[in-house]
Amino acid sequence: MIKAYNEFVDFIAAGSTSEAVVNFTPSNATKEYVADLIRREKTTGLSPEESSELEHFMQLEHIMRLAKAKARTLTSE
Numbered sequence: 001m002i003k004a005y006n007e008f009v010d011f012i013a014a015g016s017t018s019e020a021v022v023n024f025t026p027s028n029a030t031k032e033y034v035a036d037l038i039r040r041e042k043t044t045g046l047s048p049e050e051s052s053e054l055e056h057f058m059q060l061e062h063i064m065r066l067a068k069a070k071a072r073t074l075t076s077e
Helices: 006-013 018-023 028-042 048-075
Strands: none
Touching: 006 048, 018 048, 028 048
């Protein structure tokens, strides 16, 4: 199983510029997968592994939002 947050990990590992951070978005497949996890979390529930995966994804998404905000200030200087 491919973890939804692997795209974030790959992006960080590859190195980046401030502009690349600002422009980063997960793939449509990842967005759809995470949306499905969220929907199922609210309806039928998730396995412990899926719940952990969703939590990790949400944490990384929060970190990326912070990084994007910082990158925007760096690119505007």
